[in-house]
Amino acid sequence: MEFYYIGLSDVMTGMADFPGFDTVVEPRIAASASRGKHSILRFYMDYPQPAGSYVSHTPQFLIDDYNLTMTPWSSVDLNTVGSSPDYSDENLKTALNNFVAALGNRYDGDSRVGFIQVGLLGFWGEWHTWTEDSATHSWIPDATKMELIDAFDAAFQTTQVQIRYPHWYAVGANQRQGFGLHDDSFAHSTIDEGVYGAPMSWFFWSQVQATAATDFWMSGAMGGEVRPELQATIFDDNYAAGTQYKQDFGMCADTTHATYMLNYHAFGTSYTGNALVSARAASDQMGYAFRLAEVSVAEGSVGDTVDITATVIQDGIAPFYYDLSIALACPDGFSATVGGVDGIVSEGSTASFTFTAVPATSTCLSSLDFSLSSSYALAGAPVKFAQGVSDGSVVAVSLPLPPGSPPSASSPTPSPTTTPVATQAKYICSINMPLPTTICAEGSVAGGDCANENENNGCQKGGKRCWWNPACSGGNNPPPTPSPTPNTGGCPVCAPTGQSCCGTCIDSGKPSRRGCSA
Secondary structure: OEEEEEEHHHOOOEOOEOOHHHHHHHHHHHHHHHOOOOEEEEEEOEOOEOOOOOOOOOOHHHHHHHOOOEEEEEEOOOOEEEEEEOOOOHHHHHHHHHHHHHHHHHHOOOOOEEEEEOOOOOEOOOOOOOOOOHHHOOOOOHHHHHHHHHHHHHHOOOOEEEEOOOOOOOOHHHOOOOEEEEEEEEOOOOOOOOOOOOOOOOOHHHHHHHOOOOOHHHOOOEEEEEOHHHOOOOOOOOOOOOEOOEOOHHHHHHHHOEOOOEOHHHHOOOOOHHHHHHHHHHHHHOOOOEEEEEEEEEEOOOOOEEEEEEEEEEOOOOOOOOOOEEEEEOOOOOEEEEEOHHHOOOOOEEEEEEEEEEEOOHHHHOOEEEEEEOOOOEOOEOOOOOOOEHHHOEEEEOOOOOOOOOOOOOOOOOOOOOOOOOEEEEEEEEOOOOOHHHHHHHOEEOEOOEOOOOOOOOOOOOOOEEEEEEEEEOOOOOOOOOOOOOOOOOOOEEOOOOEEOOOEEEOOOOHHHOEEEO
16 A cells, blocks of 8 residues: 545645646556555645745635634644644635545545545644644644544545544444544554553553444554654564553554554665564554365255355454455356455454355366455455465365266366475564465574474564464475374374374464464
8 A cells, every 4th residue: 555645735726626636636546556556545734844844735715715814833842833724714614525525526436545544634634733832732623523524424435534533423432334543653652551650541542442442443444654763663673662652563453453554664764684574574464364264065056066165264453344255266167256255354253155056077176266356456466365376366275076966077187196295394583473474485494593483482572472384385304194192091183283282272263373272
């Protein structure tokens, strides 16, 4: 995704005039889409800048034709200046309502736009006017915020909308469908870990809890920006996670169910070494992670066909917020799509999808390709599984004909005998759990300093742990086949660990959670 700040005056020149949609907004969205990236938009009027470089983006026609009052301000703490419009002005509110309606008419349901942040009010469009002078804090009336929430709710029925703070009129008991949140001080003042000497009621998640909105992420996405002064060091080995205003990224992401976070450092100066590995793992941690957990076949109700049922598990910390379907294709030309995958919301939840009237031929069943599809997927950027070939674009499955099914019209060619692919365990030291494929691609061979899975040994400081994947390709010998302990009173082997297990063997879900549970 790619983020754009856009000044309102660059788009709106009259109460019903929006030439900037064509000259400013559209070129940005089109350029991002050409790169296979969705756009995130935020419009603003007052963007604080150092003295001498400030430019107001309040539409000039409101000042010239409607006598809108502007209040210049300066802040020593922020080292910036600005000019705030009178947010109670009726003509300004009319203009904002007109703009939002036009924006929705133009871009609601546009698959190139991933999220629109409500913005418009306050410094940077972040819905606050905080300076060291408390007189500025009340510049935005609550009635203006509520009117803007209503405007966005009416204008956007499909495209997800996000607001900076959990306002009671938008989330919680009054949760609007498709309304999420964004925290632009992420990992700085997101969660209260109890290290500040007093409850931090102004922290982001504290406000979410106070609004009884902790489930907002189930229908509206969580986004934001890693606090700028943390971006360069947050994934370093010596980052002091858990100390004041230096919060653990993984803990913040898990708590808030984050889907994305802006991080300009990652795409500017960038990261190297272990910091790059940790940054990639943090990116993988966010959002959805669908996995094909089970595929079964049964005789179909139509002659010479079978029904195939695919069970999908959602391993991610957040759902997919637009339409999502599962597709099945086989070499003989059969293909089908079943919707509803976007209905799998909570982490660890599953749902089953049945494809009917699938040809009962070995040609088809021996080479089934499963994939995900969405009307919001851009060209060249498909929604992917967290498994399978082509980096998750396709999961290939081979099934036998069920008992009672007729043989294929032509006898299948026997499959050649293959030697088991040798595997080896690899690991990555990071704060957050990487994808299994990331561990295989970028990890080191397990052992030595990182001898124990999910522990800190050898990973130095910063809350990092050894994340293992025992099934990476490579090694000198095929992996041994585990067998139950033969001794009287012994326990069966738990496949993910290869060790005997007298409790419950967990062999699905996130790799870090698999193994024997007492």
